[in-house]
Amino acid sequence: MSVDPEDVQRAKREIQSIVQQIAELSRTDASIEQYYDEFLNKVVQALAAAGGAVWSLSPTGLQLTYQINLRNTGLVENPIGQEQHGRLLQRSLTSEEGLLVAPHSGSAMGTDDGDEHAAANPTDFLLVMVPVHNDQGPQGIVEVFQRPGARPATQRGYLRFLQQTCDLAGEFLRGRRLRHLAEKQSLWEQLESFTRSAHETLDVREAAYTIANEGRRLIGCDRVSVAIQRGSKCIVEAVSGQDTFDKRSNVVSLLNRVARAVTKTAEDVWYTGDTSDLAPQVERTLDAYVDESHTKSMAILPLFRPERDVQEGQPNEKKRRDVIGALIVEQMVDTTPSEGYTQRVDVVRTHSATALANALEHNSLFLMPVWKTLGKATSLFRGQTKWKTLGITALVLGVIAGAVFYKTDFNLEGDGSLRPTTLQGVYARADGEISKVLVEYNEEVSADQPLVVMSSLDLDKEMATLQGKLDEIIAEISQARGAGRSGSRQDSDNVELASKLNNLRIQKKSIEGQIDKVMEQINRLQINSPIAGRVITGKSQIEQLDNRPIGRGQMLLEVADLTGDWYLEVLMPETRMRHIADAAREAKNEDKKLEVTFYLATQPNELLHGHVDFIETTAEARGEEGNTVLMRVNFDEGELTRLREILHGADPKVGTEAIAKVHCGEKSIGYVYLHDAIDFFVKSSFKLW
Structure with missing residues (x-):
């Protein structure tokens, strides 16, 4: 039977393509299981075999790694066949080129086919076996279950193909081993770096941050x-990837509770989604944290203070170890741990416990921050820095001495405003409505000059009523007088008429009295200036008075004599009154007045002088200034003349802002500039006591 050459070439190309695919697969970093899965499927496909198996060498012997149709060989139900097949695998492992074993035969290497315990092929398939080698020797066997009946040359072709693909599998194992060695070397370098960094500092916070980030x-x-x-x-001190974090956030607060619950039990917690086997207090806190943080898996491991070695002869009593903290490892996305994950966590945990225990013990020493500072300070007095340090120290001591012993004027500053001595408010003398304001802002007025005219509907109505009653009584009186002049009346009628006239005259007099009182009230609706001066009420305030209802006693305008004397009204913060009271007492004992220097806010270069005339005994809250005490500062005619010269001959404006400095004697220059801070510190210290 002839074979089509084109079919042969097509088969060769397919086999070469499969070999190329296996070669590419061998250069990847796939896992052993994934590699042998794809590898064996391609080999079986290329050889058109019934199945195959991959056996890997382990410390306990050959282990089945992957198989295709192994059950079809009948080995599963044949214990004796399994033993024979196992011996055959061992013999194949030591062979250089592999074996071809015919169905139901020995290994063709001089064994006795009649020995049921000898290496043999108990199956109905032709077994093609080739060992897989790397640079450390044989690592396993690839076995193919081929259908019998092929010619010897074809069978040798099976063996050569499998040898070629097993060489590629050996390259894969060799590359994997080299990568493993490189990863192991990198892991050792990382471990060395972590160990060095974790034990490098004795500061608890720095050690915690190093452990979190390097770990x-x-x-x-x-x-x-x-x-x-x-x-x-148990408080979270450091979180990897975060130099600072909000310790009051929900996530951190819940993590604190988890750490506290776990450290109380002193048992490791490995969470992968199920909390049913945990202690109730741990389960509650962990569920709350996972709901908030969406962590997929985590480990909460208590950190124990390292135990001292038990000396020979001492009893080794079991006791609770001292918990110093907790290491919390989280996976936010993948719950599948990587290879060596648990071992790396244990290494980090061991070194973290030692590093933190050393740092905590170091910082627990009495006055350790002071000793550290002194220890660092001594290095400044060695070598070339000694003279620089001595010079700077001398300079600092000189500045401190000057601040303590050098005296200068102690002046306390307060905000003030200019006020005229003669200033009167204009008040409403009755309830009513303003009809007209007769003056304008800054208008000069004389004493008793009308300023505001008011009206009252009630008074007008009452006046009209009384006037009507008066007119009626006058008409009745006129009528009675006319009747009395007629001569036809008897004496009794004359007496009655005289009595009526007398009553009408009494009623008239009463109504006239009421009218006078109402008229007096109407006259009070006209408001006159109490003094001669100028209207200092603002223009906008005056305009708001028109047609406005006013109550008795309400202030309408202010009039001040701007040509007379002036004084300065100062609001001094209550916190500074202790110094002012002491200075005022000393000035009184020396029969002097407490001196004040002030300047206008618009003219800071022109200083004026005065003295404290009056200090209120109580403090009041006044806006942004807080509690302040009102002080009155008077100044003489000469200073007032200078003030008008500063203002280019004009009178000062009421409320002109000024800055006043009250002279309180002399104090050390350090206290003069820092008295507010010193007083605050003293006040705070008393609160703590």
Whole structure:
């Protein structure tokens, strides 16, 4: 039977393509299981075999790694056949080129086919076996279950093909081993870096941040947190990837509770989604944290203070180990741990416990921050920096001495405003409505000059009523007088008429009295200036008075004599009154007045002088200034003349802002500039007591 050459070439191309695919697969970093899965399927496909198997060498012997149709060979139900097949695999492992074993025969290597325990092929298939080698020797066997009946040359072709593909599998194992060695070397370098960094500092916070950040790199997880035991609480001190974090956030607060619950039990917690086997207090806190943070898996591992070695002869009593904190390892996305994950976590945990224990013990020494500072300070007095340090120290001491012993004027500053001595408010003397304002802002007025005219509908109505009654009584009186002049009336009628006239005259007099009172009230609706001066009420305020209802006693305008004397009204913060009271007492004992220097806010270069005339005894809250005490500062005629010269001959304006400095004697220059801070510190210290 002839074979079509084109079919032969097509088969060769398919086999070469499969070999090329296996070669490409061998250059990947696939896992052993994934590699042998694809490898064996391609080999079986290329050889058109019934099945195959891959056996890997382990410390306990050959183990089945992957198989295709192994059950069809009948080995599963044949214990003796399994033993024979196992011996055949062992013999194939030591062969150089592999074996071809015919169905139901020995290995064709001089064995006795009659021995049921000898190496043999108990199956109905032709077994093609080739060992897989790397640079460390045989690592396993690839076995193909081929259908019998092929010619010897074809069978040798099967063996050569399998040898070629097993060489590629050996290259894969060799490359995998080299990558493993490189990863192992990198892991050792990372471990060395982590160990060095973790033990490099004795500061608790720095050690915690180093463990969190370097530990995350070594473990290969998403986040590592370090919690420190503080009394009965376990507080998160560091989170990987975050220099600072909000310790009051919900996530951190819940993580604190988780760490506290786990450290109380002193048992490791590995969470992968199921909390049913955890202690109730741990389960509650962990569920709350996972709901908030959406963590997929995490490990909360208590950190224990390293135990001292038990000396020979001492009893080794079991006791509770001292918990110093917790290491928290989290996976936010993938719950499948990588290879060596648990071992790396244990390494980080061990070194973290030692580093934190050393840092905590170091910082627990009495006055350790002071000793550290003194220790660092001594280095400044060695070598070339000694003279620089001495010079700077002398300079600082000189500045401090000058601040303490050099005296200068102690002046306390307060905000003030100019006020005329003669100033009167204009008040409404009755209830009513303003009809007209007769003056304008800054208009000069004389004493008793009308300023405001008011009206009252009630008074007008009452006046009209009384006037009507008066007119009626006058008419009745006129009528009675006319009747009395007629001569036809008797004496009794005259007496009655005289009595009526008398009553009418009494009623008239009463109504006239009421009219006078109402008229007096109407006259009070006209408001006159109490003094001669100028109207200082603002223009906008005056305009708002028109047709406005006013109550009795309400202030309408202000009139001030701007040509007379002036004084300065100062609002001094209550916190400074202690110094002013002391200075005022000393000035009184020396029969002097407390001196004040002030300047206008618009003319800071022109200083004026005065003295304190009056100090209120109570403080009041006044806007942004807080509690202030009102002080009155008077100044003489000469200073008033200078003030008008500063204002180019004009009178000052009421309320002109000024800055006043009250002279309180002399104090050290340091206290003069820092008295507010010193007083605040003293006040705060008393509160703490």
